[in-house]
Amino acid sequence: MFGQLRFYFALFFARCTALVLKIIGRKGTSMPGSWAIILCPDFLERMPKPKTVLGITGTNGKTTVSNIIEDVLEDLGYSFVCNREGTNVHTGVASSLIAESHFWGKPKKDLAVFELDERSAPRILPYIKPDMLLVTNIFRDSYKRNAHTEFILDILNENIPDSTRLILNSDDLLCSLIKPQNKRVYFGIERQKNETAERKNIVMDISSCPECGGELTWEFIRYHHIGRVACNSCGFKSPRLDYIVENIDEERNEIIVRGGEKEHIYPLLNSSLINVYNSVSAIAFLRELGVPEEDIAKKMAALSINETRYNEAEAGEKKIILHLAKGQNPVACSRSFENVRNYPGTKSVILLLDDYFDAKSSVENIAWYYDTDFEFLNSGDIKQIVTAGARHWDVYVRLLMAGVPKERIVHTENERDAAKLLDTGSADTFFVLYDVYTIKLADEIKDEIIGKVSGRGNHEN
Numbered sequence: 001m002f003g004q005l006r007f008y009f010a011l012f013f014a015r016c017t018a019l020v021l022k023i024i025g026r027k028g029t030s031m032p033g034s035w036a037i038i039l040c041p042d043f044l045e046r047m048p049k050p051k052t053v054l055g056i057t058g059t060n061g062k063t064t065v066s067n068i069i070e071d072v073l074e075d076l077g078y079s080f081v082c083n084r085e086g087t088n089v090h091t092g093v094a095s096s097l098i099a100e101s102h103f104w105g106k107p108k109k110d111l112a113v114f115e116l117d118e119r120s121a122p123r124i125l126p127y128i129k130p131d132m133l134l135v136t137n138i139f140r141d142s143y144k145r146n147a148h149t150e151f152i153l154d155i156l157n158e159n160i161p162d163s164t165r166l167i168l169n170s171d172d173l174l175c176s177l178i179k180p181q182n183k184r185v186y187f188g189i190e191r192q193k194n195e196t197a198e199r200k201n202i203v204m205d206i207s208s209c210p211e212c213g214g215e216l217t218w219e220f221i222r223y224h225h226i227g228r229v230a231c232n233s234c235g236f237k238s239p240r241l242d243y244i245v246e247n248i249d250e251e252r253n254e255i256i257v258r259g260g261e262k263e264h265i266y267p268l269l270n271s272s273l274i275n276v277y278n279s280v281s282a283i284a285f286l287r288e289l290g291v292p293e294e295d296i297a298k299k300m301a302a303l304s305i306n307e308t309r310y311n312e313a314e315a316g317e318k319k320i321i322l323h324l325a326k327g328q329n330p331v332a333c334s335r336s337f338e339n340v341r342n343y344p345g346t347k348s349v350i351l352l353l354d355d356y357f358d359a360k361s362s363v364e365n366i367a368w369y370y371d372t373d374f375e376f377l378n379s380g381d382i383k384q385i386v387t388a389g390a391r392h393w394d395v396y397v398r399l400l401m402a403g404v405p406k407e408r409i410v411h412t413e414n415e416r417d418a419a420k421l422l423d424t425g426s427a428d429t430f431f432v433l434y435d436v437y438t439i440k441l442a443d444e445i446k447d448e449i450i451g452k453v454s455g456r457g458n459h460e461n
């Protein structure tokens with residue numbers, strides 16, 4: 001009785017907080033949910049939930065995938081609760097439920113779609129008991145959050161309810177083994193041309209058979225532990241695929257996805273493999289929800305991958321590309337370094353890798369540089385690397401260790417000098433790799449480069 005009274009008081013208080021925030025014009029905060037949970041620690045358990053609750057989690061890509069899914073559902077006229085405007089932790093989920101509920105907490109909508117932080121699983125999953133959960137992938141992340149994949153796998157295995165149907169990445173052996181007794185479907189991408197069994201990354205989080213510890217044979221390794229594998233001793237192998245990208249056609253801007261016996265064409269939102277994974281996982285999720293292929297394809301055609309993560313600009317003959325390279329996340333950084341290396345033509349790169357919050361108080365663990373494949377930047381067509389920020393000396397040393405010739409590296413503490421130090425005559429394309437919280441700085445640097453390129457053009461004319 002007392003517990004339920006406390007719940008209503010917390011709900012009422014949270015509503016007042018939300019009202020005050022609305023009056024003062026603040027949006028998308030998780031404050032109402034925070035207050036509700038402070039006042040009633042089991043608030044999420046007691047709060048009535050919509051009939052169907054769906055979740056999207058994983059180390060990388062969960063925001064992009066959630067956005068695709070929510071955009072498609074919204075365009076198709078589905079009415080649902082989601083936490084897009086708020087945060088993906090327990091207080092954000094609570095805030096969204098509160099905002100979309102009647103006075104005593106009864107949900108206004110029958111469907112909920114939540115992006116969920118994998119680290120927060122213990123505070124969310126046992127209470128909202130998702131009917132369906134998509135896990136995009138499992139990678140090591142920043143040392144502060146999740147330096148070891150087994151740590152994050154334990155959290156998920158302990159907290160995903162037995163009743164939750166799973167949508168998992170078949171090419172990611174860590175992801176595909178989550179909660180083996182639960183109902184599940186798998187998505188993945190067929191082996192691409194040029195993909196071999198050769199290991200090319202420093203970080204590789206699967207070294208032996210997860211069933212028997214025996215030696216593994218890789219059919220191919222895409223990157224890190226992503227690929228297809230079989231055990232030499234016990235017959236264990238990567239699981240079958242329910243939704244597989246059979247072909248990626250960059251010229252026609254489409255992907256062919258086979259589900260069961262049927263093939264269907266979907267738009268290619270962005271040609272990087274990471275974004276193909278994002279697309280196919282969203283397709284699998286929507287198909288499992290019962291959305292027809294035609295509707296998904298039509299609505300996806302109207303979308304594009306969020307531009308804050310990848311943005312191209314042109315200045316005369318030159319290109320400037322802003323590319324997110326999440327600070328402290330060795331996998332995300334290695335992916336962006338490989339994208340730079342694979343980009344056609346000559347390139348120069350500005351690295352702004354310091355984590356914004358760490359740079360401010362100058363506390364930093366630099367071990368992640370040694371998990372990150374700076375070796376990809378040691379390539380003949382990468383003409384200059386400018387590294388800027390509090391940790392410029394450490395990045396400089398790491399680049400030297402990767403074999404990058406000293407004369408190609410320039411480094412400075414002041415990030416504002418990065419564009420000045422860039423030799424705009426050195427290459428055709430300039431990459432600016434930045435951390436999540438330095439998008440504004442990256443944008444300013446882009447404008448400076450454009451100015452510099454145009455200025456140089458005038459002189460030559």
Ligand SMILES: [Zn+2]
Nearest residue numbers: 209212231234
């Ligand atoms: Zn085995």
